[in-house]
Amino acid sequence: MKIAQQLKEKNIAEYLIYMWQVEDMIRANHCDIDRVEQNMISRYPEEDRPALHEWYDNLINMMREENVVDKGHLQINKNVILNLTELHNALLASPKFPFYNAAYFKALPYIVELRSKNGQKEEPELETCFEVLYGVMLLRLQKKEVSAETTKAIEAISGFLSLLANYYDKDKKGELKLED
Numbered sequence: 305m306k307i308a309q310q311l312k313e314k315n316i317a318e319y320l321i322y323m324w325q326v327e328d329m330i331r332a333n334h335c336d337i338d339r340v341e342q343n344m345i346s347r348y349p350e351e352d353r354p355a356l357h358e359w360y361d362n363l364i365n366m367m368r369e370e371n372v373v374d375k376g377h378l379q380i381n382k383n384v385i386l387n388l389t390e391l392h393n394a395l396l397a398s399p400k401f402p403f404y405n406a407a408y409f410k411a412l413p414y415i416v417e418l419r420s421k422n423g424q425k426e427e428p429e430l431e432t433c434f435e436v437l438y439g440v441m442l443l444r445l446q447k448k449e450v451s452a453e454t455t456k457a458i459e460a461i462s463g464f465l466s467l468l469a470n471y472y473d474k475d476k477k478g479e480l481k482l483e484d
Contacts (some may be wrong), residue, residue, distance in 0.1 A: 414457035
């Protein structure tokens with residue numbers, strides 16, 4: 305919970321990846337708060353456990369209500385993608401951000417290729433970007449090899465998302481001026 309709050313304030317991209325991981329950890333514990341308590345919450349200091357229990361229980365209830373117990377993402381996480389997509393479109397439309405445009409167009413061929421491979425052409429481009437980053441993170445956690453081609457795609461996509469996350473932070477602080 306504290307990690308999520310800190311990431312949300314510091315880096316929205318890392319926050320979203322973390323929250324997807326939390327969703328998967330809840331699924332791995334069969335959306336059962338007792339299992340989450342035993343396998344996850346019990347590792348934290350005693351004083352943090354009540355708040356964590358409440359946080360995980362709320363997430364579990366949301367997952368049930370939103371019918372994402374088996375797959376998919378919570379609306380709170382989808383909203384992050386929607387907010388980032390809105391900012392992304394505004395940055396692309398503004399002539400003031402040529403480096404952002406360059407980073408996006410460098411990543412775009414990889415995004416298009418990934419979308420055609422996974423058959424999710426209707427899904428937002430940014431969701432595709434986050435899915436590939438999350439997928440590679442899972443592969444690395446499993447100590448599986450990541451191809452050179454995938455590594456190259458990840459570098460372009462993560463560079464692009466890093467810029468977007470930085471602009472998101474500036475926008476949230478009121479420091480981003482999209483227009484003159």
